[in-house]
Amino acid sequence: DVVMTQSPLSLPVTLGQPASISCRSSESLVFSDGNTYLNWFHQRPGQSPRRLIYRVSNRDSGVPDRFSGSGSGTDFTLKISRVEAEDVGIYYCMQSRHWPWTFGQGTKVEIK
Amino acid sequence: EVQPVESGGGLVQPGGSLRLSCAASGFMFSSYWMSWVRQAPGKGLEWVAITNQDGSETYYVDSVKGRFTISSDNAKNSLYLQMNSLRAEDTAVYYCARGTNCCRGQGTLVTVSS
Numbered sequence: 352d353v354v355m356t357q358s359p360l361s362l363p364v365t366l367g368q369p370a371s372i373s374c375r376s377s378e379s380l381v382f383s384d385g386n387t388y389l390n391w392f393h394q395r396p397g398q399s400p401r402r403l404i405y406r407v408s409n410r411d412s413g414v415p416d417r418f419s420g421s422g423s424g425t426d427f428t429l430k431i432s433r434v435e436a437e438d439v440g441i442y443y444c445m446q447s448r449h450w451p452w453t454f455g456q457g458t459k460v461e462i463k
Numbered sequence: 464e465v466q467p468v469e470s471g472g473g474l475v476q477p478g479g480s481l482r483l484s485c486a487a488s489g490f491m492f493s494s495y496w497m498s499w500v501r502q503a504p505g506k507g508l509e510w511v512a513i514t515n516q517d518g519s520e521t522y523y524v525d526s527v528k529g530r531f532t533i534s535s536d537n538a539k540n541s542l543y544l545q546m547n548s549l550r551a552e553d554t555a556v557y558y559c560a561r562g563t564n565c566c567r568g569q570g571t572l573v574t575v576s577s
Contacts, residue, residue, distance in 0.1 A: 401566070
């Protein structure tokens, strides 16, 4: 199975400051159609997870533009330009290139 | 798009069976790969099973192969997960997903315990 490795696993952040989460896959996530199948999810405390970004950099409807995704091949990054209180929770990267689709361990974001 | 509604969870003894259902609306079921994702209490996420639009292709994570069966009824816009030979480690909240767009519903809790 493709292993997804996130860092850091814990990220204390200051409100209004930027934050960045790294995700690395054990295999390339590029498909023959030219797309790269890397997604990001956010789970607030006590809530169901929600997809934020699909195919590396495409924001889902309703996701604020302070969230951005980037990367290629096996290395990816989720950035929050200015952290807000509602951004706390756990962030997961997830690959949908190889079955079984797999998630990273999660990065817990909390306010300092 | 209306949130999917998962149902069918509950408390079951080890070795028992459950059938989960997911009712969705607002999109053409038959146009998407559909799948089940689970989250054990206090743990991360695991993609469990997936089926293509007409059910001709299904894939399972190794830990459920031979025990779980995913199916869909496009006419009813419904997805199912038949779970047999349940184990304690199958205890989780189960969500259905359209493509990679998980987990818009509240999920359904499956607890396997004697």
